[in-house]
Amino acid sequence: MIEAREITVFTEKSASEVVRASAQGVRETTRGTDPYSTYLSTARVAALLGGVSRQAISGRVERHTLLRVTTSDGQQVFPEFQFTDGHVPASMKRILQILLPAAPDPWVVVEWLTIPLSEFDDRTAVDVIRDGDWRELDNLKALAQDVASGWRDR
Structure with missing residues (x-):
């Protein structure tokens, strides 16, 4: 049928x-059409990061240098957009370390990283990080700190 x-x-x-x-x-x-819609399993992230252990991945999550979210059916997955050439760039780690401790939920961080930001000509935080301009990264870090402060104040 x-x-x-x-x-x-x-x-x-x-x-x-x-x-x-x-x-x-x-x-x-x-x-494949939405660059922010791909999520990786723990096993795939372990392989991507050079065969690290699940404990090492959990340690990175606890240190807020790796973004992990839980799906509605309880699966823990990792947004692919945080990886570049098999690692999480230092600039992404810095932004995660600012946002994750303050966020009400990791999904809020996913949303913030992937929405168009008027401060950056409607590019996303992920785009700014990938572009790698240190002045823009400093501005992004300041914006992330402001956003995190607002989350904490709620």
């Missing part, structure tokens, strides 16, 4: 299949 792309019987099962197929279609459509 779904494979033929037509629905002739509207039952609870067919409705469930339509929802499942639609969700899968959205995932497949956005995969």
Whole structure:
């Protein structure tokens, strides 16, 4: 029924299949088009970082130098955008160390890092970090400190 792309019987099962197929279609459509939509497993991050242990990854998370989020189904994953050439750049680590201790939830940090920032001509914090201009990075760090202060004050 779904494979033929037509629905002739509207039952609870067919409705469930339509929802499942639609969700899968959205995932497949956005995969690769949104640079912020890819998340890595702990095993994949361990391999990416040169075969480090799960304990080493947890240590980085605890030191706020690696961003980990928990999905609605309880999976712990790592946004791929924080990695460049198999590591987390020092400038990304500095921003994470400012934001994560103050954030109400790590997902808030994901959002802040990936929204267009008017202070940087609507580029994201991730874009500014990747561009690597030290003056912009200093300004981004100051902005992150202001944002973190606002989070703490809530």
